[in-house]
Amino acid sequence: xxxxxxxxERVVVALNVLRHDxxxxxxxxxxxxxxQAQLIAVYVEETNLLNLAxxxxxxxxxxxxxxxxKVDLPRLMRTLRSSTEQIQQALDRLNERLQIDVSFRTVxxxxxxxxxxxxxxxxxxxxxxxxxxxxxSATKKTSMYPIWVxxxxxxxxxxxxxxxxxxxxxxxxxxxxxxxAKTDTESEILKQLALKRxxxxxxxxxxxxxxxxxxxxxxxxxxxxCRLLVVKRQDGDLSKAISEAAACPVVLI
Numbered sequence: 011x012x013x014x015x016x017x018x019e020r021v022v023v024a025l026n027v028l029r030h031d032x033x034x035x036x037x038x039x040x041x042x043x044x045x046q047a048q049l050i051a052v053y054v055e056e057t058n059l060l061n062l063a064x065x066x067x068x069x070x071x072x073x074x075x076x077x078x079x080k081v082d083l084p085r086l087m088r089t090l091r092s093s094t095e096q097i098q099q100a101l102d103r104l105n106e107r108l109q110i111d112v113s114f115r116t117v118x119x120x121x122x123x124x125x126x127x128x129x130x131x132x133x134x135x136x137x138x139x140x141x142x143x144x145x146x147s148a149t150k151k152t153s154m155y156p157i158w159v160x161x162x163x164x165x166x167x168x169x170x171x172x173x174x175x176x177x178x179x180x181x182x183x184x185x186x187x188x189x190x191a192k193t194d195t196e197s198e199i200l201k202q203l204a205l206k207r208x209x210x211x212x213x214x215x216x217x218x219x220x221x222x223x224x225x226x227x228x229x230x231x232x233x234x235x236c237r238l239l240v241v242k243r244q245d246g247d248l249s250k251a252i253s254e255a256a257a258c259p260v261v262l263i
Contacts, residue, residue, distance in 0.1 A: 019047045022135045024125040026054040027086075027093050029138035032100050034259050038136045039104040039112075040180055048111040051101055052128050053094050055118045122253050134173065135243070135262040137253050155235035155258075156184040156215075160227065161204045166242030170263040171207055174240040177261070183237055184213045188230065190222030224251040231258065 021042040023035050035051060042049040094116060101112045117124045122137065129135055159174035161167045171187070178185045187204050191197035197218040208214050219226050231239065236258035243249045243262040253260045 019045060020050055020130065020133045021045070021047050022050045022052060022125070022129055022133045024052045024054060024121065024135065024137045025093075025097060026056055026121055026138075027090055028056075029121070029140065030093055030096075031138040031259065032096070034136055034138050035097070035100055036104065037177075037180065038134075039108055039110060041134070041177065043108040043110050044176070044180070047134075048113065049101070049104070051097055051112070051114045052125055053097060053114070053116045054121050054124045055090060055116060056121060057118055122250055126250075137260045137262065139257055139259045140254070155237040156186045157181065157238045157240065158186045158188060158231055158236050158258075159240040160188045160190065160242070161200060162190050163200055163203050164242070164244075166244045166263065168207060170240045170242045171204060173261065173263050174238075175208055177238060177240065181237060184215065186234060186236075187214060187216050188227055189216055189218045190220070191218050192220055194218075224248060224255060227252065228256055231256070 021038050023038045039049050105112045157174050157178045159171050161171050189197050189200045201216050238259050240261040241249050
Protein backbone atom coordinates (compact mmCIF):
# COMPACT_ATOMS: atom_id res chain seq x y z
CA UNK A 11 0.00 0.00 0.00
CA UNK A 12 1.10 3.57 -0.64
CA UNK A 13 1.27 4.51 3.03
CA UNK A 14 3.77 1.69 3.64
CA UNK A 15 6.14 2.88 0.93
CA UNK A 16 9.41 4.01 2.59
CA UNK A 17 10.35 7.67 2.17
CA UNK A 18 13.70 8.23 0.44
CA GLU A 19 16.41 9.81 2.55
CA ARG A 20 17.26 13.41 1.73
CA VAL A 21 20.27 15.53 2.60
CA VAL A 22 19.23 19.10 3.37
CA VAL A 23 21.68 22.02 3.56
CA ALA A 24 20.51 25.29 5.10
CA LEU A 25 22.21 28.53 4.04
CA ASN A 26 21.58 32.26 4.09
CA VAL A 27 23.36 35.47 3.14
CA LEU A 28 25.52 35.36 6.29
CA ARG A 29 25.83 31.56 6.49
CA HIS A 30 27.01 31.15 2.91
CA ASP A 31 29.14 27.99 3.05
CA UNK A 32 29.74 26.40 -0.35
CA UNK A 33 32.28 24.01 1.22
CA UNK A 34 29.55 22.61 3.47
CA UNK A 35 27.28 22.24 0.44
CA UNK A 36 30.01 20.22 -1.29
CA UNK A 37 30.46 17.94 1.73
CA UNK A 38 26.70 17.35 1.88
CA UNK A 39 26.70 16.58 -1.84
CA UNK A 40 29.37 13.90 -1.38
CA UNK A 41 27.32 12.40 1.44
CA UNK A 42 24.22 12.43 -0.78
CA UNK A 43 26.16 10.71 -3.57
CA UNK A 44 27.41 8.10 -1.13
CA UNK A 45 23.88 7.43 0.14
CA GLN A 46 22.21 7.83 -3.28
CA ALA A 47 20.04 10.48 -1.67
CA GLN A 48 18.56 13.73 -2.92
CA LEU A 49 20.42 16.95 -2.07
CA ILE A 50 18.23 19.94 -1.18
CA ALA A 51 19.61 23.42 -0.57
CA VAL A 52 17.29 25.60 1.51
CA TYR A 53 18.10 29.32 1.40
CA VAL A 54 16.61 31.32 4.26
CA GLU A 55 15.88 34.99 3.76
CA GLU A 56 16.03 36.23 7.34
CA THR A 57 12.89 38.20 8.19
CA ASN A 58 14.71 40.17 10.90
CA LEU A 59 17.41 41.26 8.45
CA LEU A 60 14.85 42.37 5.88
CA ASN A 61 12.92 44.30 8.52
CA LEU A 62 16.13 45.91 9.75
CA ALA A 63 17.01 47.09 6.24
CA UNK A 64 13.76 49.08 6.12
CA UNK A 65 14.66 51.14 9.21
CA UNK A 66 16.12 54.58 8.38
CA UNK A 67 18.75 54.46 11.16
CA UNK A 68 20.06 50.90 10.56
CA UNK A 69 23.78 50.62 9.79
CA UNK A 70 26.15 47.72 9.20
CA UNK A 71 29.84 47.52 10.14
CA UNK A 72 32.33 45.99 7.73
CA UNK A 73 34.04 43.14 9.59
CA UNK A 74 37.37 43.79 7.85
CA UNK A 75 37.80 47.56 7.83
CA UNK A 76 35.23 48.47 10.54
CA UNK A 77 33.65 51.07 8.23
CA UNK A 78 29.98 51.89 8.81
CA UNK A 79 27.37 52.15 6.07
CA LYS A 80 23.60 52.35 5.99
CA VAL A 81 21.70 49.10 5.57
CA ASP A 82 20.00 49.60 2.23
CA LEU A 83 17.06 47.34 1.26
CA PRO A 84 17.64 47.43 -2.54
CA ARG A 85 21.33 46.62 -2.05
CA LEU A 86 20.42 43.84 0.39
CA MET A 87 18.02 42.33 -2.16
CA ARG A 88 20.76 42.44 -4.81
CA THR A 89 23.10 40.69 -2.38
CA LEU A 90 20.48 38.01 -1.68
CA ARG A 91 19.95 37.48 -5.40
CA SER A 92 23.68 37.18 -6.04
CA SER A 93 24.02 34.75 -3.13
CA THR A 94 21.23 32.49 -4.37
CA GLU A 95 22.65 32.54 -7.89
CA GLN A 96 26.03 31.37 -6.59
CA ILE A 97 24.39 28.51 -4.71
CA GLN A 98 22.34 27.49 -7.75
CA GLN A 99 25.50 27.46 -9.86
CA ALA A 100 27.29 25.35 -7.24
CA LEU A 101 24.36 22.90 -7.23
CA ASP A 102 24.49 22.65 -11.02
CA ARG A 103 28.21 21.84 -10.90
CA LEU A 104 27.68 19.23 -8.15
CA ASN A 105 24.84 17.65 -10.10
CA GLU A 106 27.01 17.38 -13.20
CA ARG A 107 30.06 16.05 -11.34
CA LEU A 108 28.42 13.64 -8.88
CA GLN A 109 25.28 12.73 -10.82
CA ILE A 110 22.98 13.36 -7.87
CA ASP A 111 19.43 14.65 -7.70
CA VAL A 112 19.54 18.29 -6.51
CA SER A 113 16.92 20.92 -5.79
CA PHE A 114 16.88 24.46 -4.44
CA ARG A 115 14.22 26.36 -2.53
CA THR A 116 13.99 29.76 -0.83
CA VAL A 117 12.03 30.42 2.36
CA UNK A 118 11.62 33.38 4.70
CA UNK A 119 11.76 33.37 8.47
CA UNK A 120 14.15 32.74 11.35
CA UNK A 121 17.07 30.57 10.20
CA UNK A 122 16.65 27.43 12.33
CA UNK A 123 12.84 27.55 12.62
CA UNK A 124 12.36 28.11 8.89
CA UNK A 125 14.58 25.17 8.02
CA UNK A 126 12.93 22.84 10.54
CA UNK A 127 9.56 23.57 8.95
CA UNK A 128 10.89 22.28 5.61
CA UNK A 129 12.33 18.92 6.64
CA UNK A 130 11.04 15.39 7.05
CA UNK A 131 11.82 12.80 9.68
CA UNK A 132 14.27 10.93 7.44
CA UNK A 133 16.29 13.99 6.44
CA UNK A 134 19.91 14.62 7.32
CA UNK A 135 20.11 18.36 7.93
CA UNK A 136 23.28 20.48 7.59
CA UNK A 137 23.02 23.92 9.21
CA UNK A 138 25.82 26.24 8.14
CA UNK A 139 27.60 28.01 11.01
CA UNK A 140 26.67 31.39 12.39
CA UNK A 141 28.98 34.25 11.36
CA UNK A 142 31.88 35.10 13.65
CA UNK A 143 33.65 38.44 14.16
CA UNK A 144 36.57 38.84 11.77
CA UNK A 145 39.90 37.74 13.19
CA UNK A 146 43.22 38.87 11.80
CA SER A 147 45.22 36.10 13.46
CA ALA A 148 45.92 32.98 11.42
CA THR A 149 43.70 29.98 12.12
CA LYS A 150 43.78 26.36 11.12
CA LYS A 151 41.76 25.21 8.15
CA THR A 152 38.40 23.89 9.30
CA SER A 153 39.17 20.54 7.65
CA MET A 154 41.90 20.03 10.27
CA TYR A 155 39.42 20.24 13.14
CA PRO A 156 37.71 17.12 14.54
CA ILE A 157 34.10 16.13 14.02
CA TRP A 158 32.10 16.09 17.26
CA VAL A 159 29.04 14.01 18.08
CA UNK A 160 26.84 13.74 21.18
CA UNK A 161 26.21 10.16 22.29
CA UNK A 162 23.83 9.32 25.15
CA UNK A 163 23.15 5.69 24.24
CA UNK A 164 19.71 6.30 22.72
CA UNK A 165 18.61 5.09 19.28
CA UNK A 166 18.73 8.65 17.96
CA UNK A 167 22.26 9.07 19.31
CA UNK A 168 23.30 5.79 17.66
CA UNK A 169 22.18 7.19 14.30
CA UNK A 170 24.03 10.42 15.03
CA UNK A 171 27.19 8.48 15.89
CA UNK A 172 26.92 6.40 12.73
CA UNK A 173 26.59 9.59 10.69
CA UNK A 174 29.55 11.21 12.49
CA UNK A 175 31.72 8.18 11.72
CA UNK A 176 30.70 8.39 8.05
CA UNK A 177 31.44 12.11 7.88
CA UNK A 178 34.79 11.63 9.63
CA UNK A 179 35.69 9.12 6.89
CA UNK A 180 34.64 11.55 4.14
CA UNK A 181 36.64 14.39 5.72
CA UNK A 182 39.57 12.25 6.96
CA UNK A 183 38.95 13.87 10.35
CA UNK A 184 39.35 12.79 13.94
CA UNK A 185 36.19 11.98 15.86
CA UNK A 186 35.35 13.38 19.30
CA UNK A 187 32.43 11.80 21.17
CA UNK A 188 30.75 13.90 23.87
CA UNK A 189 29.30 11.75 26.66
CA UNK A 190 26.57 13.36 28.83
CA ALA A 191 27.40 11.25 31.90
CA LYS A 192 26.92 12.03 35.60
CA THR A 193 29.48 9.52 36.94
CA ASP A 194 32.67 7.79 35.83
CA THR A 195 30.77 4.50 35.70
CA GLU A 196 28.06 5.93 33.45
CA SER A 197 30.72 7.52 31.25
CA GLU A 198 32.53 4.18 30.84
CA ILE A 199 29.28 2.40 29.92
CA LEU A 200 28.52 4.99 27.23
CA LYS A 201 32.10 4.81 25.98
CA GLN A 202 31.94 1.02 25.52
CA LEU A 203 28.57 1.28 23.75
CA ALA A 204 29.99 3.90 21.39
CA LEU A 205 33.14 1.90 20.68
CA LYS A 206 31.02 -1.02 19.46
CA ARG A 207 29.51 1.24 16.83
CA UNK A 208 32.69 2.97 15.67
CA UNK A 209 34.80 1.69 12.82
CA UNK A 210 37.68 -0.38 14.13
CA UNK A 211 40.91 1.60 14.01
CA UNK A 212 39.14 4.97 13.74
CA UNK A 213 40.73 7.82 15.70
CA UNK A 214 38.18 8.43 18.45
CA UNK A 215 38.42 10.50 21.62
CA UNK A 216 35.82 10.66 24.38
CA UNK A 217 34.94 13.72 26.43
CA UNK A 218 32.61 13.48 29.43
CA UNK A 219 30.44 16.58 29.82
CA UNK A 220 28.63 17.19 33.10
CA UNK A 221 26.39 18.94 33.73
CA UNK A 222 25.33 18.46 30.14
CA UNK A 223 23.81 21.49 28.42
CA UNK A 224 24.47 23.57 25.32
CA UNK A 225 26.92 26.06 26.97
CA UNK A 226 29.07 23.29 28.52
CA UNK A 227 29.12 21.31 25.28
CA UNK A 228 30.10 24.34 23.20
CA UNK A 229 32.75 25.33 25.75
CA UNK A 230 34.40 21.91 25.37
CA UNK A 231 34.19 22.15 21.58
CA UNK A 232 35.89 25.55 21.52
CA UNK A 233 38.98 24.01 23.13
CA UNK A 234 39.64 21.75 20.15
CA UNK A 235 37.81 23.51 17.35
CA CYS A 236 35.14 21.69 15.38
CA ARG A 237 34.59 20.89 11.71
CA LEU A 238 31.04 19.64 12.30
CA LEU A 239 28.88 18.92 15.33
CA VAL A 240 26.42 16.03 14.91
CA VAL A 241 23.42 15.80 17.24
CA LYS A 242 20.08 14.00 17.25
CA ARG A 243 17.23 16.36 16.62
CA GLN A 244 14.87 14.53 19.00
CA ASP A 245 16.44 16.65 21.73
CA GLY A 246 14.17 19.50 20.64
CA ASP A 247 15.06 22.68 22.53
CA LEU A 248 18.63 21.47 23.16
CA SER A 249 19.39 20.80 19.50
CA LYS A 250 17.84 24.16 18.56
CA ALA A 251 19.93 25.98 21.18
CA ILE A 252 23.08 24.24 19.93
CA SER A 253 22.25 25.03 16.29
CA GLU A 254 21.77 28.72 17.01
CA ALA A 255 24.84 29.17 19.24
CA ALA A 256 27.48 26.85 17.74
CA ALA A 257 30.36 28.51 15.88
CA CYS A 258 30.63 25.46 13.61
CA PRO A 259 28.23 23.77 11.18
CA VAL A 260 25.68 21.52 12.90
CA VAL A 261 24.30 18.28 11.46
CA LEU A 262 20.89 17.19 12.78
CA ILE A 263 19.97 13.51 12.48
